Amino acid sequence: SIVGPSGAGKTTLLQIIGTLDKPDSGSIEVDGIDVRSLSTKKLSDFRNQHLGFVFQFHQLLPEFTALENIMIPAFIAGKGRKEAKERAEELLEFMGLSDRANHKPAELSGGEKQRVAVARALVNNPAVILADEPSGSLDTKNKAELHQLFFDLRDKFG
Structure with missing residues (x-):
């Protein structure tokens, strides 16, 4: 947990750890990989496969259903539709949202949207989940x- 007053740099630190921003100096190693040495494409692939992000505002794509929003990172990682769908459905069930799978974000409550965002962060089994005021x-x-839910996820999925 990173805590501190507003403006202290918590979000900036998370963005640097998450490879969304670059530090002015130093190095960043995640899961044994020096991320500053990666090309833009390799960094994007690394982020997709090793990191999960949950933001304060869910950042779901409005034109896609809950199930589809969760599957998107799996597709980006090159997983097939069947594998991505099975994993997304498993996560939706764990989140208690199986009955909301075919609903678009506008049809979900705030809590449901955030649980979909958490499921999306988990779909590729990342080594690290970064949550910025989720x-x-x-x-x-x-x-x-x-x-x-975060404690339950830790216990079930490690």
């Missing part, structure tokens, strides 16, 4: 449920 836009009940 409960910041949720009400107290959904906030508590999301925090518990």
Whole structure:
């Protein structure tokens, strides 16, 4: 957990760790790989296969269903439709959202959208999940449920 006052650089640090931004100096090694030495394409592939991101605002694509939003990173990683769909359905079931699989983001509650975003972050079995204030836009009940979900995910998926 990274905590601190607003403006302290928490988001910047997460963006650097997540290879979305470059540091002014130093090195970054994730899962034994020096990420600063990777080409743009290799860095993109690395990010897709080793890192999962959950943002404060879910960043779901509105024209796709919950199931499709979760499958997108798997497709980018080169996985076939059957494999991507099975994994996405497994995650939706774990999230308690199987009955919402074919709903678009506009048809989901805030808590449901954020659980879909968490499932999307997990679809490629990343080594690290980076969550930048993932409960910041949720009400107290959904906030508590999301925090518990992260502990449950750790216990089930490592």
